[in-house]
Ligand code: GLC
């Protein structure tokens with residue numbers, strides 16, 4: 001293992017749902033073969049890693065997060081050789097592969113659970129899950145899927161006991177007090193390490209252990225087990241990313257980022273604040289959140305998503321102040337009537353009322369803030385959604401590749417598709433798709449590709465230091481990213497109206513400034529440096545003795 005920075009530092013991660021990405025065998029269901037054939041596109045786009053939501057055998061009660069075999073591939077997606085082909089092709093393109101690791105629970109159809117319910121009370125087999133004679137234990141643990149469940153306990157006729165489940169009743173929680181469970185899950189990690197994966201996205205990490213009189217989140221025993229996983233991947237001797245999903249306030253998510261625990265964790269509080277900023281036209285809370293996030297864990301260890309396969313999480317009123325939630329619901333278009341458990345169940349584009357300027361602004365922030373930007377498949381096109389589908393399916397519809405049948409996702413007859421391709425007005429796949437947008441120089445897709453190219457040429461944006469700069473305007477957020485020989489200044493206007501303002505560039509006074517996305521010079525840096533940004537506008541400037549070459553030259557198609 002080299003001593004250089006690990007591959008994930010500042011890496012752009014593309015999240016996709018294999019079932020919804022590309023169908024290689026024409027049965028209407030996306031698969032690994034289809035995904036492998038699309039890797040050229042992802043390389044063209046310029047992402048550095050893909051994160052696949054679960055690919056394991058599953059009855060799909062929860063999008064594959066209900067697993068019946070941790071060491072295999074869902075037959076509809078392919079098999080272990082198809083996975084091997086995916087991995088080697090991705091690596092050939094220089095793309096890393098991150099898989100989902102679901103530690104907390106299995107499917108109720110997993111052989112372990114079936115054996116547990118038929119085994120004697122107190123037996124090791126029964127003890128693989130969390131059982132109780134009364135459903136009042138762990139009563140302080142909130143019900144997470146509160147739209148679908150009213151209790152964390154479900155009565156099992158065969159066992160004659162209740163079993164504990166933090167998610168759906170189809171997802172019984174594993175009992176981590178049982179050393180056998182710990183060993184099995186460490187073996188699962190070893191299995192995928194040996195298959196060559198580059199990282200794990202650790203699902204629902206806070207919930208591994210339970211304890212009375214607690215919320216059963218982030219207990220010390222849970223952290224101890226995560227440290228064992230870290231030791232396991234360290235022992236493997238390659239740079240393997242461990243990225244945790246802890247949907248928690250920043251100070252509760254931070255302990256997972258202890259030096260001997262996970263490498264990265266999603267910053268969902270930041271996500272909520274990004275939406276709140278656009279909804280309210282004010283950058284204040286966003287700046288507070290960034291300052292706090294960097295204070296508790298500095299550097300690039302936060303993963304930065306906008307949307308994902310779940311709802312847009314806005315918390316329970318503790319995390320994001322209720323008035324900010326109100327602002328988001330009132331200010332963001334299409335947010336009403338789509339509340340699921342803890343947030344809004346829609347994709348990015350409809351939440352932004354289809355406005356590409358806001359899409360660029362938010363991604364422009366992700367691509368320049370310290371962390372790992374996470375791009376959700378389709379958001380590079382401004383792809384729409386299908387409200388009204390079951391659970392979180394509105395956000396999980398097929399990727400739009402071409403104007404042809406099913407958006408080029410599959411050759412199968414339409415009723416066989418895993419989920420319907422989007423034909424909603426304004427988002428019809430005949431208009432919003434990769435092929436058409438590739439041909440339009442001003443498209444959102446080409447913008448994403450160009451800005452990712454610019455970002456690659458600006459290492460300060462990848463892993464530079466981060467410093468917020470005060471601006472005189474309530475809609476503006478400004479910061480500097482710097483490494484030893486490069487300083488990049490960023491300013492962004494989160495409001496739907498233009499903003500003129502001054503920045504105090506005293507530390508850089510007298511230095512040259514050059515805007516890199518437009519490729520033009522600006523006045524010399526001063527204590528009262530004047531800038532104008534249009535609605536949702538943002539700019540990246542190089543400070544110092546800057547190179548004259550415009551970075552955003554025309555890209556040659558490959
Ligand atoms: C995570 C996943 C979500 C899933 C849940 C239970 O939150 O992102 O999709 O339903 O865990 O596994």
Ligand code: CA
Pocket residue numbers: 023024025026027028029030031076
């Ligand atoms: Ca298929």
